[in-house]
Amino acid sequence: MTSSNNTDTRLMTGNEACAEAALVAGMRFFAGYPITPSSEIAEVLARKLPSSGGVFIQMEDEIGSIAAIIGASLAGVKAMTATSGPGFSLMQENIGYAAMTEVPVVIVNVQRGGPSTGLPTLPSQSDVMQARWGTHGDHPVIAVVPSTVYETFVWTIKAFNFSEQYRVPVIVLLDEIIAHINEKITIPAHDELAIIDRTLSSQPPESYLPYKNTPSGVPLFAGFGTGYRYHVTGLCHDETGFPSSNARIVEELYLRLNRKIDQHRNDIIEYQTLDLDDAEICIVAYGSSARSAQRAVRIARQDGIKVGLFKPFVLWPFPGEELAELTRKAKTIIVPEMNLGQIAHEVSCATRKDVVSVNRVDGTLITPQEIVKRIYDVQV
Amino acid sequence: MFRYEYYLRNKHFPHIWCTGCGCGIILKSLLRAIDRSALSKDEIALISGIGCSSRTPGYVDFNTLHTTHGRALAFATGLKLAKPDLKVIVVSGDGDATAIGGNHFIHTARRNIDITAIIYNNHIYGMTGGQASPTTPLGKRGSTAPYGSIEPDFDISGLAIAAGASFVARSTCYHAVQLDKFIEKGLSKKGFSLIEVLSPCPTYYSRPNRLGTAVDMMRWYKENSIPFARAKDMSAEERRDKVITGILHDIERPEFCEEYKRLTERVKGT
Numbered sequence: 240m241t242s243s244n245n246t247d248t249r250l251m252t253g254n255e256a257c258a259e260a261a262l263v264a265g266m267r268f269f270a271g272y273p274i275t276p277s278s279e280i281a282e283v284l285a286r287k288l289p290s291s292g293g294v295f296i297q298m299e300d301e302i303g304s305i306a307a308i309i310g311a312s313l314a315g316v317k318a319m320t321a322t323s324g325p326g327f328s329l330m331q332e333n334i335g336y337a338a339m340t341e342v343p344v345v346i347v348n349v350q351r352g353g354p355s356t357g358l359p360t361l362p363s364q365s366d367v368m369q370a371r372w373g374t375h376g377d378h379p380v381i382a383v384v385p386s387t388v389y390e391t392f393v394w395t396i397k398a399f400n401f402s403e404q405y406r407v408p409v410i411v412l413l414d415e416i417i418a419h420i421n422e423k424i425t426i427p428a429h430d431e432l433a434i435i436d437r438t439l440s441s442q443p444p445e446s447y448l449p450y451k452n453t454p455s456g457v458p459l460f461a462g463f464g465t466g467y468r469y470h471v472t473g474l475c476h477d478e479t480g481f482p483s484s485n486a487r488i489v490e491e492l493y494l495r496l497n498r499k500i501d502q503h504r505n506d507i508i509e510y511q512t513l514d515l516d517d518a519e520i521c522i523v524a525y526g527s528s529a530r531s532a533q534r535a536v537r538i539a540r541q542d543g544i545k546v547g548l549f550k551p552f553v554l555w556p557f558p559g560e561e562l563a564e565l566t567r568k569a570k571t572i573i574v575p576e577m578n579l580g581q582i583a584h585e586v587s588c589a590t591r592k593d594v595v596s597v598n599r600v601d602g603t604l605i606t607p608q609e610i611v612k613r614i615y616d617v618q619v
Numbered sequence: 620m621f622r623y624e625y626y627l628r629n630k631h632f633p634h635i636w637c638t639g640c641g642c643g644i645i646l647k648s649l650l651r652a653i654d655r656s657a658l659s660k661d662e663i664a665l666i667s668g669i670g671c672s673s674r675t676p677g678y679v680d681f682n683t684l685h686t687t688h689g690r691a692l693a694f695a696t697g698l699k700l701a702k703p704d705l706k707v708i709v710v711s712g713d714g715d716a717t718a719i720g721g722n723h724f725i726h727t728a729r730r731n732i733d734i735t736a737i738i739y740n741n742h743i744y745g746m747t748g749g750q751a752s753p754t755t756p757l758g759k760r761g762s763t764a765p766y767g768s769i770e771p772d773f774d775i776s777g778l779a780i781a782a783g784a785s786f787v788a789r790s791t792c793y794h795a796v797q798l799d800k801f802i803e804k805g806l807s808k809k810g811f812s813l814i815e816v817l818s819p820c821p822t823y824y825s826r827p828n829r830l831g832t833a834v835d836m837m838r839w840y841k842e843n844s845i846p847f848a849r850a851k852d853m854s855a856e857e858r859r860d861k862v863i864t865g866i867l868h869d870i871e872r873p874e875f876c877e878e879y880k881r882l883t884e885r886v887k888g889t
């Protein structure tokens with residue numbers, strides 16, 4: 240670790256960056272169950288949380304892990320779990336519970352090959368649709384997809400900010416490459432980082448309505464055990480928090496849950512572009528694949544090919560409108576991803592352009608050369 | 620007269636339970652035990668899973684959390700660790716606690732975290748219409764065991780003792796006065812305490828098994844319960860089909876939140 244001019248530059252892996260960033264974001268409760276390739280996140284936090292005034296607990300399974308973090312978050316503590324495919328599948332019911340009860344939590348999914356036990360030690364991007372649609376029911380989620388160790392640091396903090404601000408479960412999608420790669424990062428000074436906490440109710444407890452709509456669509460929070468006695472249930476409920484099956488109330492609840500994300504879409508969505516202004520070919524890439532895509536753009540540009548990159552940091556909500564606008568002049572879109580075309584489909588719906596996939600499901604990274612080859616293919 | 624209204628969310632009545640259901644008896648006993656423990660409403664968190672019994676929290680004026688099926692103890696573990704000064708109580712059905720939630724059940728007991736769990740054992744899945752549960756006795760019927768269950772049933776209290784709970788007691792809805800005492804003792808115990816309560820489900824357990832009305836069930840509890848002290852000297856044959864009531868287990872073991880606190884002090888000290 241070197242330190243000069245107050246900057247903190249270190250060599251670390253994506254998993255380490257994720258754990259460190261969570262602490263910076265104010266996370267003080269971690270519950271998890273070991274699974275490759277995410278275990279180092281738990282291991283770092285098992286070492287650090289006890290001396291940071293926080294709680295680390297290894298639960299009996301992933302269902303218990305997410306249940307425990309929801310319980311902790313209800314006490315007002317920022318809470319997180321980390322897992323990989325099989326564990327992410329087990330968590331789905333309670334991710335839905337957090338969405339329905341509007342309890343802020345962060346779930347890190349370090350993707351590996353699936354389905355089932357799949358490829359425990361090899362990378363994949365095949366849970367991107369599960370992150371969006373994995374639970375039953377109609378509810379929004381926010382999922383972020385960093386592609387470097389530095390971005391993992393920054394986007395883990397933003398994941399906590401989103402979850403606190405909008406009271407939703409937020410999913411951090413890493414993959415085995417980013418999780419285990421060592422990169423030098425300069426950790427932003429803490430005062431440069433915006434840290435957001437959930438907005439607490441200042442109502443007197445007698446008149447507090449735990450699920451009352453607000454202009455932002457996000458109800459005001461009160462922690463369990465702070466004098467506000469209220470009811471939380473995963474059943475459809477009215478603004479008092481008690482179960483209701485009244486058609487109007489039920490519809491209002493579902494619409495508000497979706498609206499609170501839709502209406503802040505522009506504050507949530509973030510992406511990066513490279514050489515997109517005159518691009519006839521646009522590559523849409525996220526996570527590890529974006530690393531290769533960036534290189535591919537550089538190589539092809541040297542040959543005078545008009546190609547650019549669109550790299551989303553936020554995958555859900557999907558930046559479809561932005562992508563459509565930015566690729567208006569493009570003829571073809573190439574989507575490299577370590578699955579069989581999950582986001583390619585989304586891109587196609589959003590842009591209505593020719594979408595060409597570059598896929599890999601063999602546990603290896605898509606190389607820049609593979610993408611370059613496809614650029615040449617579509618160019619002719 | 621005990622002032623139940625003080626603890627109840629009176630606006631949310633009538634409740635959903637059938638006439639003759641044991642859930643209300645256990646709820647009232649819980650309130651009396653809380654009252655005797657001199658706990659304030661603000662310091663209590665009542666957590667449940669899914670089932671008829673798990674609807675209890677909605678009716679009482681505490682911090683209340685109705686979670687997912689089987690997971691109440693895991694939610695409770697997170698809440699308790701994050702806010703150890705809360706008195707965390709879990710209410711759960713036999714299916715919720717020992718089928719889908721069995722894993723959380725044994726591990727919560729093993730950790731010996733300071734949570735009091737009250738298991739309403741009606742031997743059946745009430746809420747979903749009377750399917751067999753892990754506590755449906757051998758030979759008894761449920762809608763998914765129309766010819767009688769061929770599975771041996773779980774001893775909920777025995778399971779808790781074996782897994783590491785520090786206080787375990789069993790009672791029935793007939794023995795309400797005794798139940799008050801057991802819950803009160805459980806609440807004051809540092810560590811994982813479990814109170815198993817046999818509870819009538821006249822709608823889905825008594826009917827297919829021809830066990831009569833709720834009153835008949837209460838009579839059955841009265842006539843077939845044997846205090847633990849007496850049961851100890853009885854043969855297995857004599858104990859068969861009887862309900863052994865009483866404090867079955869009461870020991871001192873390190874409690875998880877305190878152990879965690881000790882760990883943090885040790886880590887900070889080095």
Ligand SMILES: Cc1ncc(C[n+]2csc(CCOP(=O)(O)OP(=O)(O)O)c2C)c(N)n1
Pocket residue numbers: 669670671672673688711712713714715716739741743744745746747752
């Ligand atoms: C994951 C899941 N599986 C199944 C159900 C359906 N379900 C609701 S309550 C219940 C059983 C309840 O039985 P028990 O726990 O014994 O409680 P009781 O209703 O008898 O009080 C089941 C299976 C569910 N809600 N969630």
Ligand code: SF4
Pocket residue numbers: 635636637639640641642671672741745746819820821822823
């Ligand atoms: S079905 Fe059984 S357990 Fe459920 S409310 Fe009715 S009597 Fe009680």
